[in-house]
Amino acid sequence: MGGQREIITFIILVNLILFVFIIGMVYFVSQFRKRKILYEKELAHIKMEYEKAKLQVEVDAQKETMKKIGKEIHDSVGQKLTLASIYLKKNGVSSGNYLGNNISEISELIDESLTELRQLSRTLVNAERYQTRLQDLILLETKRIQNMNGIRVEVEQNGEFDLDEDAKHNIHRIIQEFLQNSVKHAQCSQIKIDLNYEENQLQVKCSDNGVGFDLQKSNGPGVGISNMKKRVNDIKGRAEFLSRKGEGTQFTFFVPY
Numbered sequence: 001m002g003g004q005r006e007i008i009t010f011i012i013l014v015n016l017i018l019f020v021f022i023i024g025m026v027y028f029v030s031q032f033r034k035r036k037i038l039y040e041k042e043l044a045h046i047k048m049e050y051e052k053a054k055l056q057v058e059v060d061a062q063k064e065t066m067k068k069i070g071k072e073i074h075d076s077v078g079q080k081l082t083l084a085s086i087y088l089k090k091n092g093v094s095s096g097n098y099l100g101n102n103i104s105e106i107s108e109l110i111d112e113s114l115t116e117l118r119q120l121s122r123t124l125v126n127a128e129r130y131q132t133r134l135q136d137l138i139l140l141e142t143k144r145i146q147n148m149n150g151i152r153v154e155v156e157q158n159g160e161f162d163l164d165e166d167a168k169h170n171i172h173r174i175i176q177e178f179l180q181n182s183v184k185h186a187q188c189s190q191i192k193i194d195l196n197y198e199e200n201q202l203q204v205k206c207s208d209n210g211v212g213f214d215l216q217k218s219n220g221p222g223v224g225i226s227n228m229k230k231r232v233n234d235i236k237g238r239a240e241f242l243s244r245k246g247e248g249t250q251f252t253f254f255v256p257y
Contacts, residue, residue, distance in 0.1 A: 134163060137172045138193060141179055145191070149183055152190045159197030161257055170231045171204060171255065178206040178251050181224045186210025186249060200256060207250040212243045225251075 135157055142153035163171070175193060182191050188210030196203040225241060232239040232253045239253040 134168050134171060135195065137168070138175055138195075141172075141176055142191075142193070145179055145183060151183060151188060153179070153193070154190070155193045155195070157195040157197075161197045161202065163202070163255075163257060167235045167255055167257070170235045171202075174228045174231050174251075174253065175204065175206060177224050177228050182208040182210060182249070186212070188248065202255045202257060203252065204255070205250065205252045207248060209248045212245050212248050214243075214245045228253075 135155065138155055142155055145151055145153055179191060182188050186208045188208040191206070191208045194203075194205040194207075196205075228251060229239050229241075232255075235255055237253050237255040239251065241249075241251050243249040
C-alpha cells in the first residue's frame, strides 16, 4: 500500500509540474506576443514620425524655394515691366492719335500682366494669406478683351463658394484659354461665361457666337482645347465640348468641391 501511495503521489507531482510548466509556457508565449505587437506598433509610430519629419523638411524647402522665386519675379521681371509701361505711356503722349491709342492698349496689357505677376509673387511668397476671388480674375481678362478687340464679354454668376487656390488657378487658366481661342479663331462678336455654384460642384460654361467648326471633319482638338481638358482632369473635373459650323463653340466643365 505504501508503494502505491508513493507512485500516486509521484504521478500527481509530475502532472502538477507539467501543468505549471504548460501554464508558464502559455503565459510566456502570450506575453511575448503582446510585447512583439507593442514593439511593432512603436516601430510603426517611429517610422511614421520619421516620414512626417522628412516630409516637413521637404515642404519647408519647397516653400523657401517658392519664396525665392516669388521675390525674383517681383524684383526682376516686375521692375522691368513697370519701366516698359512708363516708357510706353510717355511715348504715347507724344505720338499720333492712332499710334498713341495702340501704345495705350499695349501699356494697359503690360499693367495687367504686372498685376498678375504681383499676384503670383504674393502667392509664392505667402500662399496662406493670398486670396483672390475667381470672378475678379475673370473680369480682369474680359476687360482686356473688350478694350482691345471690341468683343462683348458677359460674365454671369449664380451663387458663390470658396475654392482652393489650385482649383481657382486652373479654372482661371481654362477660361483664359477659351477667351484667347475665341478671339483668335472664332470671329465672334460675343463671348459668355456662366459660373453656377451648385450643391457639390461648380459648373462653368464658356460659349461664343463665332463660326464654330465641324468636330467630325476636324483633325481632332487643337492644343488649346487639349490644354483645357488636361487642366479639368487635373482638378478631378469633367468636360463637355460642343461646336457646330456656323453655330459657335461651347466648352462646359464641372468641378467638384
